[in-house]
């Protein structure tokens with residue numbers, strides 16, 4: 001498996017909780033940025049390989065002009081061979097979509113669209129300072145369908161300021177009901193709000209602000225979503241990701257299985273030949289020095305094993321014991337027998353002959369459970 005991640009950092013608006021390399025008011029740099037991005041792809045890729053997934057993330061890459069996206073596709077097609085079942089995703093905001101452009105995105109080759117809805121509650125959208133409304137979210141979904149996207153992801157959040165358990169339920173049911181109306185809503189990601197220290201949100205609403213639902217209520221929101229999603233045909237295949245059958249994200253699965261991927265564009269990571277490296281986070285540094293990177297790290301076998309344990313336990317199917325033994329000559333069940341027995345006894349782990357996985361009870365405290373193995 002090989003994936004490509006392409007970062008396009010321009011947004012109409014900088015959300016205060018976001019610490020991604022995403023900028024408001026810099027769209028004038030788009031043409032220059034795309035030129036450099038193409039040079040970077042050309043510079044980095046020396047060998048033609050089959051690519052299984054491409055993910056245009058950001059930022060809001062759906063704001064990029066069709067001409068510029070076409071230029072990127074052109075270079076990608078000269079540098080890589082696209083697998084016949086390749087997944088090509090684009091991140092978007094609801095109000096960046098119109099019917100004509102969305103159709104053109106499909107014509108270019110995109111076959112999966114991800115829409116950042118976050119919540120269908122207007123007061124919560126205001127509380128997190130998004131610049132779209134819940135009506136625009138619905139309209140964005142309708143446009144994606146009318147244009148012909150047959151694989152659509154929705155990003156939702158919980159634990160938002162001013163959010164209550166009841167308002168989350170209403171918002172979540174809204175998504176579930178829309179999935180009946182629009183059968184190509186095949187996937188959703190559900191993330192708890194994290195307060196990144198670099199984000200303006202951290203200063204606006206500190207962790208102790210009474211505006212936030214308590215940890216207990218946030219956990220209940222997550223558990224509620226887990227229970228209801230299955231009634232609407234979604235299966236949780238990773239801690240934060242739910243899909244209808246056969247619609248798991250190829251690109252994300254590759255990350256969680258520690259597969260290889262290239263990263264192009266400001267702040268993007270790549271993982272190839274046991275090296276993880278990240279591009280410059282500063283846009284001026286990236287534009288001037290796309291050939292160099294900000295960090296490089298060798299992932300030795302011990303680190304790789306640790307990462308695979310952490311990532312594997314995030315997946316619903318958990319860790320495949322045979323695979324660990326074949327790939328690393330590592331007997332996970334024997335090496336962690338005591339931890340496994342304790343966690344199993346307390347209802348946090350399920351173990352059978354082939355796999356070890358977290359239980360529903362463990363999901364809201366997954367980080368603490370996974371830590372027990374180290």
Ligand code: SF4
Nearest residue numbers: 011014015018022059
């Ligand atoms: S639209 Fe997305 S990428 Fe842009 S600032 Fe908001 S959260 Fe960040």
